[in-house]
Amino acid sequence: xxxxxxxxxxxxxxxxxxxxxxxxxxxxxxxxxxxxxxxxxxxxxxxxxxxxxxxxxxxxxxxxxxxxxxxxxxxxxxxxxxxxxxxxxxxxxxxxxxxxxxxxxxxxxxxxxxxxxxxxxxxxxxxxxxxxxxxxxxxxxxxxxxxxxxxxxxxxxxxxxxxxxxxxxxxxxxxxxxxxxxxxxxxxxxxxxxxxxxxxxxxxxxxxxxxxxxx
Numbered sequence: 644x645x646x647x648x649x650x651x652x653x654x655x656x657x658x659x660x661x662x663x664x665x666x667x668x669x670x671x672x673x674x675x676x677x678x679x680x681x682x683x684x685x686x687x688x689x690x691x692x693x694x695x696x697x698x699x700x701x702x703x704x705x706x707x708x709x710x711x712x713x714x715x716x717x718x719x720x721x722x723x724x725x726x727x728x729x730x731x732x733x734x735x736x737x738x739x740x741x742x743x744x745x746x747x748x749x750x751x752x753x754x755x756x757x758x759x760x761x762x763x764x765x766x767x768x769x770x771x772x773x774x775x776x777x778x779x780x781x782x783x784x785x786x787x788x789x790x791x792x793x794x795x796x797x798x799x800x801x802x803x804x805x806x807x808x809x810x811x812x813x814x815x816x817x818x819x820x821x822x823x824x825x826x827x828x829x830x831x832x833x834x835x836x837x838x839x840x841x842x843x844x845x846x847x848x849x850x851x852x853x854x855x856x857x858x
Contacts, residue, residue, distance in 0.1 A: 648742050649853050650786065650797040652815070653767075655747035655754050657802035657823025659734070662724040666824075669716040674706045686803035686824050690748050691777045717753045726761050727822060729842035736846055738766035742790070745770040746782050746799065779806060783813040798836070798852050800845065807833030818848050 656662045670682050737743060743766055747754055751772040758764035771782045779799075787793060794814030801807060802823020810817045811833065819830035819838040830838050837848050 647796070648740070650790065650792055651737055651741045651743050651849060652746045652783065652786070652797060652799040652810075653734075653743060654799070654801040654803070654806055654823075655745050655749055655757075655772075658800060658820055659727060659730055659745070659763075660720065660724045660757055661727050661822075662720060663824055665716065665719045665724050668719060669712060672707065672715045673710050673712065676706065683824055683829075686805045687829065688805045689778060689809070690805060691773075713750055713753070716749070720753050720757060721760075724757065727842060731761060731763055733842045733845050734763050734766050737849065741849070743767045744786060745772075746779050746786075747772050748777070748779070750774045779809040780812050783810065783815055787813075798849055800849075802830075804829050804833045807835050816852060818845065818852065820845075 653659060656666060667679060667682055670677050734743065745754055745758075745767055747770070749772050751770050751774055754770050754772055755764060758767065758770070771785070776782050776785070783797070783799070786797065797815045799806060799810040799815050799817045800820060801810070801817055802820045803825050807817040807819060807830065817833065817835040819825070819827075819833070819835040820842075821827050821830070821838055821840050822842075827838055836852050839845055839848055
């Protein structure tokens with residue numbers, strides 16, 4: 644690896660935070676009819692587009708589609724979400740070799756709070772949540788400009804097909820993780836560089852990715 648550090652972009656929910664149950668609970672607070680399959684399916688594209696589509700139906704007074712997602716999600720995340728097993732040690736290791744940035748569909752404040760709570764906030768150069776931009780493609784492009792880097796110098800670690808596709812649109816490779824919102828089969832549809840089954844596999848997978856073009 645050259646002297647200039649590469650960039651590892653991390654999704655948050657499902658990758659760093661074990662938060663699917665929190666997110667599913669939040670979705671059902673807004674819509675009692677939403678199924679787990681529908682909710683997971685929302686992450687096969689841009690989740691904000693899918694959310695609008697799912698919440699556009701009129702289910703009557705039993706549903707609260709107009710409620711603010713983060714009003715429910717944030718306190719639930721703080722109370723119930725835990726770190727993915729082994730991810731703290733992996734992030735600590737990776738931070739010595741790469742520049743780490745969170746690129747998430749959540750908003751900055753609860754992500755930063757979660758990272759600080761688990762003593763890993765200092766390892767990330769930046770958190771880029773939905774309040775920066777709702778689309779990850781645009782946030783990745785911001786990273787290119789802000790850090791004077793390029794697509795081949797970056798890898799995105801994510802648990803969803805939608806993220807893999809947004810990374811691909813930016814020319815960035817992706818590593819899927821099988822412990823989050825999407826299964827192996829769904830992640831494979833995006834043709835990621837590889838799929839990790841545990842956090843401990845990430846350092847070697849990332850190292851291999853960046854070593855591909857070196858002699």
